[in-house]
Amino acid sequence: MFESITNIRLSITLQPVAGNVVYPPTFAPSESAPKGTPASHNWRPDGSVVLDTPQSQANRIEDAIMQAMRAGVLAYPDIRLEIPGEGTISVLELSHRAYDATLFHGLDANGTAFRHTAAGQALINATPTNATAVFEHAPIQLLVGAWDSHAGRGVLAAKFQRILTGEIVGLDARPIQRTATKIDPLDIRRDAATIYAHTDASIGWTLDAQHAQRDDRDKPVIRKASETGLGNTPSTTERGAIISSARHDLVLTATAVRRLRFPDPDTGALDPARDRAGQDAALAFGLYAISLLLDSGYNLRSGCQLVPEDEPQLELIGRTLKQIEHASIAEAHGWFTEAMKNAAKHGLSWRKEPIVLHASPDLVGVIAKSRELAGIATED
Structure with missing residues (x-):
């Protein structure tokens, strides 16, 4: 299906829905930065600013797949963990x-x-040259990668590289600042009373020292009115960017997919036709995942809503950039359906039913302790 393709590329020009101002994500300073260095945006020497990182894009792709699964559009082989008082996590x-x-x-x-x-x-024993279990039980890992980093197996730990990478940047970016002030309609003044932190986090504050939290010296903990959400909040600064446009780049690396092997789980035997079917299915799944991502839109965060200028077109790149074919992303679902049918003919298919797990007593206990420290009560 994708025999002569080395990479599949998608580059989409975006515009802010309103105006030309966007609010990029902020990143914590590096560990080597001087103490007190504030969080900042990721400005680049070419005049662009990062609006969405590859890591964030991977999470958005997972969310798009999860929403399709929950809507009954995609029969994904989920693994679900049920936690008392917390619900179910995919x-x-x-x-x-x-x-x-x-x-x-x-x-x-x-x-x-x-x-x-x-x-x-x-899954623990899976490798890129033994990827059958990942195809069957966790195919998202073939796209956005995974590493069994807590296994304690060193270099033997399962590790899959990311083959689907995306990023959104704002172009011709210039920093701006916007100020905002919260006005309290009750006009509660800073010195109206001595306010204490309440022992019940759901109440927040109290005027009665008997119900106050205590510090290490058994003194009631005093709070400013603004710390409890009362009164006017002084002017604060939000840092944004003026951009001419934004660009969403996505790359699906077919050459990396071609390194995957899918041996028979019973005999360990390799079959080139089976490998090719699995590789094509992984690529087709990547394209379908991209289509689901695009369908979910570009509401990146508050103050950063984007929309494409035109319908996106895929670039199917051959051995050189002079060998490019164009295709519509609208074809992705058909390719995915065809590739999965062909993979099934070679004995490769996704697990049919979700794996449902329940949290161990230790996990339940540590979650409860964490909630207790945060002042959050869990349901029985």
Whole structure:
């Protein structure tokens, strides 16, 4: 299906929905920065500013897949962790995907830890040259990568590189500042009374020292009115950028996909036709994931809503940039359906039912302790 393709590229020109001002994400200073260095935007020497990082794009792709799964549009092989008082978490919401440390304490219906189950063991032992289990149980990892970094296996730990990379930047960017002030209609003054932090976080504050939180010297903890949300908030500064336009670049690296192998799980035998079918399915899944991402729109954050200028066109790149074919992203679903059917003919298919796990007592306990420290009560 994609025999002569080395890379698939998509470059979309975007405009802010209103005006030409956007508010980029802020990033914490590096560990080597002087103490007190404020968070800042990622300005680049070419005059652009980062509006969405590759890491954020990976999370948005996972969210788009999860929404399609929940809507019944995509039969994705989910792994779900049920936590009392917290609800159910999908593997698509976990930072390290199927290798997330949270799943170390996920138990199946028999009380077996996930990583000791057949699926868990297969994922632990997976490699790019033995990717059958990842295809079956965690195909998102073939697109955005994954690393079993908490396994304690060193260089033997499962690791998959990201083959689908995206980024959004604002072009011809210039920094601006906007000030904002909160006005309290009750006009509660700063020195109206001595306000204490309440022992009940849901109440927040009190005038009665008997109900106040206590410090290390057993003194009631005093709060400023502004710290409790009362009174006027002085002028604050939001840092944004004026841009001429924005560009969304996405690259799906077919050459990296061609390194994947999908041996028979029973015999370990390799079949070039089976490998090719799995590789094509991974690429087609990547294109379908891109289409789901684009369908979800560009509401990146408050003050940063973008819209494409035109319908996006895929560039299917051959061995050189002089060998480019164009295609519509609208074809992605058809390619995905065809590729998955062909993979199934070679014995490669996604798991049909979700794996449902429940949190171990230790995981439940540490979550409860964390909520207690935050002053948040959990449901029984």
